[in-house]
Amino acid sequence: MTTIEAAEPVIQLKNLSKTYGDFTAVDRLNLNIYPGEIYGLLGPNGAGKTTTILMMLGLTEPASGEALVCGLDATRNPMQVKRKVGYMPDDVGFYEDRSALDNLVYTARLNRIPEAEARSRALLLLERVGLAEVAHKRTGTFSRGMRQRLGLADVLIKNPQVIILDEPTLGIDPEGVRELLALIRDLSRNEGITVLLSSHHLHQVQQICDRVGLFVQGRLIASGDIDTLSRQLDGAPAYRIELDVLPWNESLETALRGVDGVTDVQLTPGGGLSDSNSPNAELATVVVSGTEDTTAGLTKAVIDAGASLFGVRPLRYGLDDIYHRYFEGGESRERLG
Structure with a gap:
């Protein structure tokens, strides 16, 4: 309260x-x-x-x-x-x-x-x-x-x-x-x-x-409030964390998916190259969804995989995200309506 x-x-x-x-x-x-x-x-x-x-x-x-x-x-x-x-x-x-x-x-x-x-x-x-x-x-x-x-x-x-x-x-x-x-x-x-x-x-x-x-x-x-409405979204992950890493490859993705509490790992569009040996490798931005705050586990996984971590940011659902989930025919609207 x-x-x-x-x-x-x-x-x-x-x-x-x-x-x-x-x-x-x-x-x-x-x-x-x-x-x-x-x-x-x-x-x-x-x-x-x-x-x-x-x-x-x-x-x-x-x-x-x-x-x-x-x-x-x-x-x-x-x-x-x-x-x-x-x-x-x-x-x-x-x-x-x-x-x-x-x-x-x-x-x-x-x-x-x-x-x-x-x-x-x-x-x-x-x-x-x-x-x-x-x-x-x-x-x-x-x-x-x-x-x-x-x-x-x-x-x-x-x-x-x-x-x-x-x-x-x-x-x-x-x-x-x-x-x-x-x-x-x-x-x-x-x-x-x-x-x-x-x-x-x-x-x-x-x-x-x-x-x-x-x-x-x-x-x-x-x-x-916005945080409360975010938690009420049916099917939405409770936590989302954005990582900036270099390089991005399958082994790092596997390591991130193996962290306790992680439910999904998504590379943002145009977020980096998969070939870690390429001289043109770019900084990759990755969004990790989970049932709990996995920041510590993700940080350790990146370091253990031999990659570099340049940024960690918790992501909040904005009212725009919440509005469209409820009003544009998402699962929550079907359940609550």
Whole structure:
């Protein structure tokens, strides 16, 4: 159990389901999200992410199960939940003919914040999201990236405990994405705000999320940090180690395969020549898979074989590898789906 998970969950989804006629949009979802963490809900469009968010906000009722947010049942107490949660949809709406400052003050007043406090808080948030210089400009002139940053300020105006961001980077240029993700990360770290981020952009999720949930066809098929998800992959080796060796030949390959715990040895494409006596022999890069950490045994095997070892690197599965194994019809998806 991590330090985060030792705390009481701020969001608890218990056997949460939602159906529309014969169609199941969300299927028996169980999920805990803890105070101060950034949790990424990752899945293709139509996976049920937005429906899940709407149930968490009390905006649509589940067919069964319950959503507890900040200790409140979202179905029975939607207004109390909304006071504690800031929600930014994928397309934030503002009054186009009013300034950024006016829009924020309006939101603050709707949340019963006194006018003087609303204005000072709005100005502070505009500074925080990098929009202070355009505070008095009409939002109708804003780019998509500027609108999303204003949207972030808008959900923060009531000092929420939790913010839920539905596809926050959709339609933003790469630099705008980088800036927005940095803002989200800083808010979570510095303010202790819990963030639920829904997205289908896996690289963006990997950049800032503490944990990730893989969502497909209404089901959460895996949840955890990258290392945990790697270990859950069906049929994937638990450990992969990359070696740079010289020379590469059949006897060295045999020696590596003989190390306890090794399950496979693969020469990377173009990774070297098989003739150890060739004057043009190249450095070979080899990936060794195994059921345990075999670094010590591999190092000894290379030296005992009379070869030279130039590099040893543990390889981690990235979210890209994990995503494709689950979503592109791999064995894990068949087993878990």
